[in-house]
Amino acid sequence: MRLEQVVLQFVSLPLKSPFETSFGLERDKRTWLVTVRGEGIEGYAESVASDAPLYSEETSASVYYAIRDHIVPRLTGDIPHPEAVWEKLSGLRGNRMAKAAVEMAIWDWFARAQGVPLFQLLGGQEAVHRIPVGVSIGIQPSTNELVKVARDYWSQGYRRLKIKIRPGWDLEPLTAVRDALGPEVPMMADANSAYTLDDISTLQALDPLHLMMIEQPLGYDDYVDHAVLARHIATPICLDEAVHSPADARKAFEMGSCQIINLKVGRVGGYQQALGINRFALEHQLPLWCGGMLETGVGRAHNLHLTTLAGFTLPGDTSASDRYFDEDIISTPFVLNPDGTLTVPTGPGIGVDVNAKRLQSVCTYEEVLAV
Ligand code: OSB
Ligand code: MG
Numbered sequence: 001m002r003l004e005q006v007v008l009q010f011v012s013l014p015l016k017s018p019f020e021t022s023f024g025l026e027r028d029k030r031t032w033l034v035t036v037r038g039e040g041i042e043g044y045a046e047s048v049a050s051d052a053p054l055y056s057e058e059t060s061a062s063v064y065y066a067i068r069d070h071i072v073p074r075l076t077g078d079i080p081h082p083e084a085v086w087e088k089l090s091g092l093r094g095n096r097m098a099k100a101a102v103e104m105a106i107w108d109w110f111a112r113a114q115g116v117p118l119f120q121l122l123g124g125q126e127a128v129h130r131i132p133v134g135v136s137i138g139i140q141p142s143t144n145e146l147v148k149v150a151r152d153y154w155s156q157g158y159r160r161l162k163i164k165i166r167p168g169w170d171l172e173p174l175t176a177v178r179d180a181l182g183p184e185v186p187m188m189a190d191a192n193s194a195y196t197l198d199d200i201s202t203l204q205a206l207d208p209l210h211l212m213m214i215e216q217p218l219g220y221d222d223y224v225d226h227a228v229l230a231r232h233i234a235t236p237i238c239l240d241e242a243v244h245s246p247a248d249a250r251k252a253f254e255m256g257s258c259q260i261i262n263l264k265v266g267r268v269g270g271y272q273q274a275l276g277i278n279r280f281a282l283e284h285q286l287p288l289w290c291g292g293m294l295e296t297g298v299g300r301a302h303n304l305h306l307t308t309l310a311g312f313t314l315p316g317d318t319s320a321s322d323r324y325f326d327e328d329i330i331s332t333p334f335v336l337n338p339d340g341t342l343t344v345p346t347g348p349g350i351g352v353d354v355n356a357k358r359l360q361s362v363c364t365y366e367e368v369l370a371v
Contacts, residue, residue, distance in 0.1 A: 001079050001113060003371045006072050006102065007035040008064065010365040011046075013296060015324055020139040022166035022194035023054040029294050029324065032063055033359070036105040038371075043109025043349060045302060047101040048266030048293035055192065055241060055293075056220075056267070058097040066098035072369045075102070082107040082121075086272035096244055096269035103270030104302055112349035117305070119344060122271060124308025130341035131307045134160035134315040135323060136190065136292065143173045150177045153323075157340040159315040160186035160212065166194040171205050178209050186315070190215035193241065197225050200232050212314070213238040213260050226257035238262055240291055245269065246276030253286055260314070262291040265306050266299065278311040290316035297321055297330030301350035304334075304342055318342060329362065331355045 013029045020026075032047040049058040074088045085103045092099070111118040120126075135158040140146040150161050161181075163174060174189060181187075188211050195203060195217045203217060213236040218225045220241045230237050238260035239252055245268060252258050261281065265274040281288045290307040293299070303318045320342060321333035328334075330352045334342050345351025 001039055001110065002077070003036055003038040003075050003079065003106070005037040005371060006067065006075070006369045007037065008067065008367045008369065009033040009035070009359070009363045010060070011296065011329065011359070011362050012364050013325055013329065013362045015294065016326060018138070019294060021164050022139075022192045024052065026050070026294065029296060030060060031296065031299075032060065032067075032101060033296070033298060033329075033354075034067070034101045034105045036102070036109050038109065039113065041109055041113050043105045043107070043112060044298050044354060045101050045104035045108060046266075046296060046299040047097050048264060048295070048299065049097040056097065058095065062095065063098040063101065066092070066095040067102060068367075068369060070095070071098060071102050072371055075371050079106065079110075082110045083272055086270065096273070097266060100266045100268070100270040103272065104265065107271050108302075108349040115348050117344075117346050117348065118302070118350050119305040119308040122275065122305060122309065124305060125310055128308045129344055130337060130339070131304050131318065131344060132159045132315040132341050133318050133336070134158050134162055134186070135319045136162040136317045137164065139164050139166065139169055140173070143176045146173050147176050147180045151180060154181055154185060157336055157338055158319065159340040160188065162188050162190055162215070162317065165189045165191050167199065167202070170202060174206065174209055174211070183210070186212050188212040188215065188238075190240070191217045193218060193220040197228060200229065203229065203233050203235075207234040211235050215262060216240040216242065223252050223255050223257040226252075227255045230256055230259070236260055240264070241267070243268070243277075245273055246280055249277045249280050249286070253280070253284060260287045260289070263288050264291040264293060265302060266293060271306070274306060275309070278309045281311040287313045289314035290318055292317035292319070294324055296325075297328040297333060297352055298350070298354065300334055301330070301345055301352045304344045305350060308344060327358060329354055329359045
């Protein structure tokens with residue numbers, strides 16, 4: 001199959017409430033929606049890069065230039081299968097979020113052309129129609145507010161609560177949620193690299209809370225200190241922003257830097273790379289779960305298809321559309337089933353469609369690139 005055009009649309013979609021992490025505060029989901037076109041079919045995906053290089057080095061601006069100047073010019077010629085895209089882009093270093101946005105849209109395009117749901121093309125488990133999901137709770141103005149928010153999500157049916165932490169917002173708020181909701185509630189914390197080895201005693205103090213894991217406590221590019229920390233705390237360590245590839249997953253696992261990986265397909269360069277990490281995880285009984293980047297319904301649909309793979313054994317961050325937005329950009333927003341799951345769409349490709357009118361009202365810039 002051949003591609004003819006790649007359309008970049010910048011979307012600024014207001015979040016229902018600001019999302020605060022140790023690295024910053026986001027009020028809107030700002031992303032590139034990528035549409036690939038060819039042979040009369042379109043495919044869709046979105047970038048997970050933010051405007052500022054706070055979570056990752058990549059930004060909305062770097063994603064734009066990487067796609068326009070380096071990725072699209074390499075998409076000429078036959079694309080026999082979406083797995084071939086990674087190879088076409090292999091000369092380009094880094095820029096994995098930019099590569100992912102295009103590669104994922106091509107998987108959707110290809111699956112739609114075949115008339116099959118994306119999870120089938122990915123080799124996902126046919127029997128998995130409902131994905132158990134949790135919710136990621138940003139830093140709140142007060143502990144009381146956090147307990148209120150946590151209680152509300154838990155009563156909605158979410159399967160586990162992830163609470164963002166940073167120095168000064170850790171033991172006290174986590175203990176308050178544990179005390180309010182009880183010992184059975186699956187809870188975890190995400191530090192987004194806010195700590196160093198000087199904080200070992202603070203992190204040890206979290207052990208009695210029996211968290212499922214602590215996500216990315218130390219440096220965003222570090223494996224050595226995480227391996228040291230792992231020997232000093234009982235809480236399992238999960239890596240997020242430090243893992244970019246199957247090779248990274250192997251190194252982090254072999255060094256003992258993590259016992260769990262948060263896999264975001266948009267972070268690691270797309271499905272070809274995500275499938276490689278999934279294979280490694282299965283071979284080594286390394287638990288995976290699907291993270292999120294506050295995606296619109298398009299990225300959310302991709303995440304659900306990814307989570308049908310056998311390596312995903314823990315509830316992920318793919319919450320319902322109404323946890324993020326008053327009005328999503330897809331026609332049928334994702335709703336939380338009473339059993340704390342989201343349903344994987346079964347139509348061709350990612351199985352969701354963009355609401356053109358809604359998209360138009362939140363799209364601030366558009367550019368059509370010829371392949
Ligand atoms: O570290 O997982 C993270 C959102 C933006 C950037 C980084 C992270 C997150 C989340 C939100 O935790 C997960 C979601 O609900 O999409
Ligand atoms: Mg994280």
